[in-house]
Amino acid sequence: MNLTKLRYLAVAATFALAGPTSAQEWKPSQPVTVIVPWAAGGSTDTVTRVVAGELSKAFGQNFVILNQPGASGSVGTRAVWEAPHDGMTMAAGAVADLGAYPVFGTLDATLEDWRLYIHVANPGLVSVPVNSEWQDFGQLLEALKTSETPITVSSGGLSSATAISMQTLEKAADINYRQIVYEGGNPAVISTVSGETQFTAATATEQVDMIRAGRLRPLAVIADQPLELEGFGTVPPVTKWLPEVKSAPNYFGIYVPADAPKEVLDAMDKVWAEQIKDNEVLKKHAAERGALFNALYGDEAVAAATPYLSINAWQQFDTGAAPNDPSQFGIPKPE
Incomplete structure (x- = not known):
């Protein structure tokens, strides 16, 4: 076998061992900040700290919680949106809040501008x-x-x-x-x-x-x-007592700007599918806290969370609490 062929086989073997580009090749070089836009101790803060611990294990890097409350959650979420969209700053909270900010006029980013990673639904x-x-x-x-x-x-x-x-x-x-x-x-x-x-x-x-x-x-x-x-x-x-009351699951999650680098979103997708979806720590936490565990991401997350977002956004608009028509932002009216 000649030297050229040996070199070719060596290169081919190297690529074979490496396999296709892995989503988990994105490894944050420093701690990732997850901004909770509510005070410490609340439902968002409590579960996000558990999720952050599991993400820290998955990525081999700390996911650090920063509480930044104000203006019904929009202050902290705005801070994420205004930070570089590089995956190093993520948002947390309820999808019903995230998608309704444009209806309130407190943040221009719509639900389509975020990649959703939901984990639990919390009933009132x-x-x-x-x-x-x-x-x-x-x-x-x-x-x-x-x-x-x-x-x-x-x-x-x-x-x-x-x-x-x-x-x-x-x-x-x-x-x-x-x-x-x-x-x-x-x-x-x-x-x-x-x-x-x-x-x-x-x-x-x-x-x-x-x-x-x-x-x-x-x-x-x-x-x-x-x-x-x-x-x-x-x-x-x-x-x-009130049979006519309509409700839907109020989903909470972690959100990354949708225009973040593809390798960041791919890595989050992979971790969510393989390490969060059936996570026993999160299942136990949900059971202890009276929550429904249902880890989804992307389009599935949007579909699951939209019914409660619709209830929230249209109630706020119909009562005059929010000035902007939810249909402008693709939020369907509740059935």
């Missing part, structure tokens, strides 16, 4: 302090219908789970309430525990510790099926 939960006079949702609903003074509900902001849940209830019943806004779900829940507000409709994830500690009493889940909470039991669906 109506709860009261354990010493509240209201023993079930029917009693609270009657008070909301008949009270001459607004009943106070703690909220994380205009597009928070509480705001969306309350607007959903308001469409189904004539109720009198007032939102008291805090910088995220965790401080909102604490305000209800302390008696500063009369009830909360934050996510189950944000409330579960206080429920297990006997500080909050859950009355209803904003869904058409009951919620099983480990360490507590069954929470009935709000449709038991």
Whole structure:
């Protein structure tokens, strides 16, 4: 065998060993920043820290959480959008917020401008302090219908789970309430525990510790099926009292600008499919926190998350809370 042929075979062997270009060849050279646009301790912050730990293992580089709350989540998300689109700065939060920012006019980037990597859906939960006079949702609903003074509900902001849940209830019943806004779900829940507000409709994830500690009493889940909470039991669906209430899964995730380098998106796709989709750590976390684990990315993620985004965006527009027509941004009207 001549020298030229030997060299050819050596080169061919090298390529064969290397195989096709691997998505995981993208290795961040420094820690990746994941901006959580809400206060520490809330539903977004809690689950994103778990996801960041799993991504750190997958990529061999730290994924670091930075809390940057403000303007119902748009401040932190804007910081990601204005940073270089190189994969080194990612956003976290609910798709219902991410896609609705253009409707509010707080950020021009539409849902199509992001690559979605979702992991859990968090239902809203109506709860009261354990010493509240209201023993079930029917009693609270009657008070909301008949009270001459607004009943106070703690909220994380205009597009928070509480705001969306309350607007959903308001469409189904004539109720009198007032939102008291805090910088995220965790401080909102604490305000209800302390008696500063009369009830909360934050996510189950944000409330579960206080429920297990006997500080909050859950009355209803904003869904058409009951919620099983480990360490507590069954929470009935709000449709038991308001059958016409429509709901959808409220998905949370991590988001990368869609024009980031292809190798970054390919690497995230691969990790999501192979190491996040059936991740036991995340499954356990979801079960403990009253969340639904369903890790999807790309078009599948968009399809799964759009129904709740539609509910949020159109409710905000129809009530006058948001000035821009959601159809301008490709957000379908809820059926």
